[in-house]
Ligand SMILES: [Zn+2]
């Protein structure tokens with residue numbers, strides 16, 4: 576184990592197993608903001624410009640050791656990412672793609688402890704700042720490192736596809752690449768509109 580995963584009430588526990596296949600980013604996109612707002616965790620999750628700090632890796636690198644029955648899932652739209660959270664205390668956990676063959680998970684910092692320095696020490700510092708057009712307040716951050724970061728992620732996905740590592744994922748029913756372990760709830764139009772509102 577290199578880093579522990581926990582929801583804020585502690586019922587859901589897990590680990591990131593390895594420092595390999597890691598990319599760190601801050602995503603300012605309106606969808607990541609909406610996810611935090613939907614769970615009413617915007618104050619905990621979003622930085623002053625609406626950014627979400629994320630540790631990106633492959634699902635094979637994640638184990639849940641306790642309380643996995645608390646994992647729940649929403650989608651902002653029919654075709655959106657699967658956005659996972661702990662139903663016990665509404666802690667955002669992370670995002671996966673709907674097709675497990677595309678092996679990717681972005682873990683939201685809210686399940687990775689409050690010590691940012693520990694994340695830096697373990698995984699290296701953040702090198703990718705993306706979708707800054709959706710950032711709020713003046714002095715918006717600039718998009719940085721998105722090209723190299725995206726290449727790194729595509730490399731992880733491709734490698735997992737070639738080695739078959741994509742099959743090891745705690746987010747999908749075993750042997751399936753299209754059935755998540757929790758049925759995703761797609762937000763209604765009203766829920767989405769509410770979540771998208773910048774309440775700054
Ligand atoms: Zn919890």
Ligand SMILES: [Zn+2]
Pocket residue numbers: 602603604605606607608706
């Ligand atoms: Zn985003």
